[in-house]
Amino acid sequence: MGLTIAEKIIASHLVDGDMTKKGSQIALRIDQTLTQDATGTMAYLEFETMGIPRVKTELSVAYVDHNTLGAGFENADDHRYIRSAASKFGVRFSRPGNGICHQVHLERFGRPGATLIGSDSHTPTCGGLGMLAIGAGGMDVAVAMGGGAYYISMPKMYRVNLHGKLRPFVTAKDISLEILRILSVKGGVGAIVEWGGEGIAELSVPERATITNMGTELGATTSIFPSDEVTRAFLRAQGREDVYVPLASDADASYDRVIDIDLDTLEPLIAMPHSPDNVVTVKSVAGTRVDQVCVGSCTNSSLYDMLKVSALLRGRRVADTVDMSVSPGSRQVLSMLSACGALGDIIASGARLLECACGPCIGMGFSPNSGGLSLRTFNRNFEGRSGTRDAGVCLVSPETAVASAIYGVITDPRELGVMPKIDMPDAFAVDDGGVIMPAPAGSDSEILRGPNIKPFPESAGFSDSISAPVSLVVGDNITTDHIMPAGAKILPYRSNIPYLSRFCFSVCDEGFSERAKSMGQSIIIGGANYGQGSSREHAALVPLYLGVRAVIVKSFARIHMANLINASILPLTFADPADADGIEIGDMLSLNDIGDGIKRGTITVRNETKNKSFDVKCELSLRMREIILAGGLLPYTKKAGENA
Numbered sequence: 001m002g003l004t005i006a007e008k009i010i011a012s013h014l015v016d017g018d019m020t021k022k023g024s025q026i027a028l029r030i031d032q033t034l035t036q037d038a039t040g041t042m043a044y045l046e047f048e049t050m051g052i053p054r055v056k057t058e059l060s061v062a063y064v065d066h067n068t069l070g071a072g073f074e075n076a077d078d079h080r081y082i083r084s085a086a087s088k089f090g091v092r093f094s095r096p097g098n099g100i101c102h103q104v105h106l107e108r109f110g111r112p113g114a115t116l117i118g119s120d121s122h123t124p125t126c127g128g129l130g131m132l133a134i135g136a137g138g139m140d141v142a143v144a145m146g147g148g149a150y151y152i153s154m155p156k157m158y159r160v161n162l163h164g165k166l167r168p169f170v171t172a173k174d175i176s177l178e179i180l181r182i183l184s185v186k187g188g189v190g191a192i193v194e195w196g197g198e199g200i201a202e203l204s205v206p207e208r209a210t211i212t213n214m215g216t217e218l219g220a221t222t223s224i225f226p227s228d229e230v231t232r233a234f235l236r237a238q239g240r241e242d243v244y245v246p247l248a249s250d251a252d253a254s255y256d257r258v259i260d261i262d263l264d265t266l267e268p269l270i271a272m273p274h275s276p277d278n279v280v281t282v283k284s285v286a287g288t289r290v291d292q293v294c295v296g297s298c299t300n301s302s303l304y305d306m307l308k309v310s311a312l313l314r315g316r317r318v319a320d321t322v323d324m325s326v327s328p329g330s331r332q333v334l335s336m337l338s339a340c341g342a343l344g345d346i347i348a349s350g351a352r353l354l355e356c357a358c359g360p361c362i363g364m365g366f367s368p369n370s371g372g373l374s375l376r377t378f379n380r381n382f383e384g385r386s387g388t389r390d391a392g393v394c395l396v397s398p399e400t401a402v403a404s405a406i407y408g409v410i411t412d413p414r415e416l417g418v419m420p421k422i423d424m425p426d427a428f429a430v431d432d433g434g435v436i437m438p439a440p441a442g443s444d445s446e447i448l449r450g451p452n453i454k455p456f457p458e459s460a461g462f463s464d465s466i467s468a469p470v471s472l473v474v475g476d477n478i479t480t481d482h483i484m485p486a487g488a489k490i491l492p493y494r495s496n497i498p499y500l501s502r503f504c505f506s507v508c509d510e511g512f513s514e515r516a517k518s519m520g521q522s523i524i525i526g527g528a529n530y531g532q533g534s535s536r537e538h539a540a541l542v543p544l545y546l547g548v549r550a551v552i553v554k555s556f557a558r559i560h561m562a563n564l565i566n567a568s569i570l571p572l573t574f575a576d577p578a579d580a581d582g583i584e585i586g587d588m589l590s591l592n593d594i595g596d597g598i599k600r601g602t603i604t605v606r607n608e609t610k611n612k613s614f615d616v617k618c619e620l621s622l623r624m625r626e627i628i629l630a631g632g633l634l635p636y637t638k639k640a641g642e643n644a
């Protein structure tokens with residue numbers, strides 16, 4: 001039987017496991033890694049503790065794109081730490097201002113057929129050029145930098161066929177929203193989504209990257225496009241045609257699910273607050289007042305996106321009641337916009353130009369007014385993520401964003417008349433001056449630390465029984481933005497777990513942090529798809545610091561479950577989801593014979609307060625069990641190194 005694109009890359013990178021057994025653990029050799037600053041400080045601290053002098057990958061890049069406000073010494077200190085650690089360990093450093101990690105990696109480093117893991121959940125963006133690109137926790141990236149394999153469950157294979165041709169004002173973003181409407185934020189869990197069909201021929205690499213970027217919101221392991229003549233043309237325009245290899249699935253490849261999307265009838269779509277799968281047509285909510293519009297983020301900040309925005313804004317003005325921001329995705333995009341004059345049209349419209357960084361997407365400035373509605377070309381609209389707790393965020397295409405900014409209400413972009421023709425250049429302006437090369441191996445370079453960098457929490461170690469109260473009960477689809485919020489006030493403390501811990505779960509329960517601390521040890525109860533969203537391992541390290549020993553839920557999101565295991569917090573799922581009913585904060589739960597239980601895959605939990613027992617599943621691979629028994633991934637890796 002033939003292979004899918006992802007299966008071909010897996011086969012050529014498999015170092016352990018059986019890829020014919022879906023759901024079983026497989027280990028992959030990793031060619032490239034990326035980190036960003038909000039997760040990178042931890043990743044390099046972890047790499048340091050591994051005691052490996054230089055990274056062993058073909059290429060590793062440390063980006064600074066999340067924390068760029070610099071409202072105190074913290075960000076600057078973290079950037080300096082990352083720059084110095086990158087230099088010492090053989091990692092390229094993409095300095096602040098050079099752009100958003102995923103956009104820059106797509107432009108300058110990604111290559112078809114290779115593997116990439118990144119400490120950011122939107123790493124699948126590079127799937128737009130036929131790369132197997134997966135988001136991971138910082139510790140997993142640290143291990144991969146040290147030459148270790150990356151472990152995942154062998155995913156199911158989904159195929160989405162695009163038929164026909166997009167109509168004017170309907171875009172790649174609308175395709176992303178349509179698949180979210182069909183599959184929901186849980187629909188891609190455990191799967192890789194391969195895109196194909198005759199409709200992809202018309203999509204450029206940055207448009208494909210919009211789609212693979214938002215595949216993260218499906219919960220998918222990753223998403224991937226073939227590498228074809230469109231890919232070759234993009235790489236040629238970036239001066240990198242030498243890395244092109246063609247890559248396609250075999251005609252007899254088999255898929256666990258096939259979905260067809262008809263581009264001819266697709267409409268402009270919008271995800272309403274507070275979930276990326278809350279998708280309706282723009283037409284159906286047209287006329288709703290808009291306070292703010294933001295264009296940018298790793299989803300929609302390519303040169304093509306920006307040229308469309310500038311062409312639509314040309315000769316028009318942003319409505320008086322709307323604040324509009326534009327953040328180009330990279331220095332390459334910004335300099336080309338400026339060179340061709342398109343930037344002038346954006347400025348003349350009254351839109352505010354922000355730097356080439358994540359910015360408003362992660363609540364780093366540009367938070368909406370209270371109770372406001374913000375239309376964004378981004379990928380996430382979780383509650384509170386914008387920095388304004390009672391604001392709503394809608395996710396839209398750049399076209400819908402511009403139309404709504406001009407009219408001050410949600411507007412179907414087709415109201416703008418005729419879509420101007422966008423001429424893409426044959427060659428991009430290549431200048432890698434924003435990427436600093438590491439010091440030569442063996443040179444005496446020093447790592448520079450500031451006072452904001454605190455040691456990460458010690459694992460509690462493994463214990464065969466836990467008796468602890470419940471510190472929190474939450475429902476379905478809890479995101480890592482609930483568990484460990486970001487934003488301008490908190491993000492500068494990503495390397496200071498004790499300080500961060502004050503904000504844990506503050507979006508849904510302000511008393512959690514104090515309560516968990518006073519309980520000493522505790523257990524969290526949750527619903528389905530617990531931990532969706534970001535790859536931030538802080539969503540595991542902070543609960544670890546607060547004494548959380550186990551999390552019992554209906555189901556987990558992939559990266560968060562791996563982060564819990566790496567932090568040695570037990571990830572457990574209810575054998576019968578109905579057992580979640582009736583558990584309350586303060587209930588005392590006892591788990592005994594945990595070591596045997598995790599071998600069997602089942603543990604019995606006794607609710608002493610309610611005088612009831614129920615079973616939880618603990619379905620862990622041998623390696624995961626060993627990580628838990630060792631007290632986390634770092635002690636496990638050290639031990640493995642000692643035994644090697």
Ligand code: MIC
Binds near residue numbers: 039135362535
């Ligand atoms: C996000 O979009 O939520 C982030 C910020 O990029 C995160 C990483 C982080 O929390 O630092 C992600 O997606 O992994």
Ligand code: SF4
Binds near residue numbers: 066120357379
């Ligand atoms: Fe940055 Fe937003 Fe992309 Fe996360 S989703 S990497 S915060 S632009």
